[in-house]
C-alpha cells in the first residue's frame with residue numbers, strides 16, 4: 001500500500017456537463033470521474049472554466065448568473081445536479097473558494113464557529129479543537145481578528161473552516177495564489193494530511209508543478225473543455241503539459 005487508500009468507488013461523476021453564462025459558453029461536454037479517497041488536481045489557463053466547474057458542482061452557479069444547460073453531476077451515486085449549497089454541505093461537500101474568504105472582523109475562533117453552525121451546540125467545541133489539532137497556528141491565533149492575519153494564515157483559516165464539518169469531498173480553488181513558497185508548501189502538506197485522513201481532495205491550481213507533484217491524478221483544461229487527464233507523475237513529464245504549464 002502506498003499512503004492514501006483509494007477505493008475504486010466513484011465519489012464524484014460528472015457526465016456531459018455544459019455551463020453557460022447567458023448566451024456565452026463557459027465549457028461544454030465535460031465528463032470525468034473521481035474515486036473515493038483520491039487527490040486530484042485541475043490545471044488549465046485563465047478563463048478555461050475551472051472555477052465555473054467548481055461552482056457548478058457545489059451549487060453556487062446561479063449566484064453568478066450561470067446555469068447548467070446539459071449533463072449531470074453524481075455524488076456517491078446520487079444525482080446532485082443543481083442542488084442547493086447548504087444541502088451539499090450537509091452531505092459532506094465543501095468548497096474553499098477563490099480568494100480566501102474569511103470574516104475579517106471576526107476572530108479566528110468565531111470564523112471556525114461560523115463553519116460549525118449546522119452542528120449541534122454540544123459538538124461545536126470538540127470539532128473546533130480537532131481543527132486546532134490539524135492547524136496549530138489557528139489555535140495560537142484563535143483570539144486574533146481574521147483581517148489582521150497574514151495571507152497564508154487566512155488561507156489556513158479558510159481551509160480550517162471548510163474542514164469543521166469533516167467533509168468527504170473537499171474542493172479548493174487556487175489555494176496557493178499570492179502566498180510565499182513556504183506557505184504554498186505548508187498548504188499542500190496540509191492537503192496531503194487531510195487526504196490521508198480520508199477526505200477526497202479536488203484541487204484547482206495555478207501552480208501546476210506543485211499540483212502535479214502532490215496530486216495522484218490530474219485533469220488538464222483548455223478554454224471551454226477538458227483536454228486530457230492522466231496520472232500526475234506522467235503528466236509532469238508530458239511535453240504538452242511542460243510547454244503550457246511548467247515553463248519548459
Ligand SMILES: Nc1ncnc2c1ncn2[C@@H]1O[C@H](COP(=O)(O)OP(=O)(O)OP(=O)(O)O)[C@@H](O)[C@H]1O
Pocket residue numbers: 021024025026044045046047048049050051052053064065066
Ligand atoms: N458571472 C459571469 N458572467 C459571465 N461570464 C463569466 C462569469 N464568470 C465567469 N465567466 C466567464 O466564464 C469563463 C470561465 O471563467 P472561470 O472563472 O471559470 O475560469 P477559470 O478557469 O477559473 O480562470 P482563472 O484561472 O483565471 O481563475 C471566462 O471566460 C469568464 O469570463
Ligand SMILES: [Mg+2]
Pocket residue numbers: 050051052098173
Ligand atoms: Mg478561477
